[in-house]
Amino acid sequence: MIKSILSTILTIFLIQGISLGQITDPKATEVHFPQPEKVTPGAGTSAPSDAIVLFDGTNMNEWQHLDGSEAKWEMKDSAMTVVKSSGNIKTKRQFSDMQLHLEFRTPAIVKGEGQFRGNSGVFFQERYEVQVLDNYGNKTYSNGQVGSIYKQSIPLVNAAKKPGEWQTYDIIYTAPRFNKDGIRVAAGRITVIHNGVVIQNNTEIQGTTEYIGLPKNAPHGAGSLMLQDHGDKVSYRNIWVRTL
Ligand code: MG
Secondary structure, three states: OHHHHHHHHHHHHHHHHHHHHHOOOHHHHOOOOOOOOOOOOOOOOOOOOOOEEEEOOOOOOOEEEOOOOEOOOEEEOOEEEOOOOOOOEEEOOOEOOEEEEEEEEOOOOOOOOHHHOOOEEEEEOOOEEEEEOOOOOOOOOHHHOOOOEOOOEOOOOOOOOOOOOOEEEEEEEEOOEEOOOOOEEEOEEEEEEEOOEEEEEEEEEOOOOOOOOOOOOOOOOOEOOEEOOOOOOOEEEEEEEEEO
């Protein structure tokens, strides 16, 4: 016993001695290549130089309905707004890992309650929803409120602004990984910052967003970013993505 303790202490001493003893030049631990690419940050919440701008208030060219038809949401005052029953819209481009910025606004005139008040949603790869909902004084199930990974993960806090006010989502999304046999080998992960407040911190995505039943994990590749028509006049603006 004593021998083994002494041996352990000696081993630690030797390891530390070697590592401390061998490197004396601070430059030995400097890495100079590769150099990160230069990116010019946007002013305020505007897009950085390497972002793909998905909506800047001038047109909806990056968007279409699920059947490929032209986006029929209303464009007004540099925002696009859900037109009830027109359906979800999704990007023509396909994405995997990304940083997303978008701004949303739930209707100033409050109607309905629970899931029927300012409901929309941001779906990554058309499958995984970060909920958009008017949760300012509006109670609903915790794993369905604004900033939830819908029916999977309750947000850490409720950072909702008042209905009619613009709110921000800054989201870092890592897509799930599948092996060649279609088995998920790494879950998707997501960090959501709502109005500057972290509400999902590297949260594991359990699988697809399901209204009824449990998440599923069929293999898939890159997919569109999708915005939900849940029947409420939710508006979006200033949407940009940086692929990671
Ligand atoms: Mg929704």
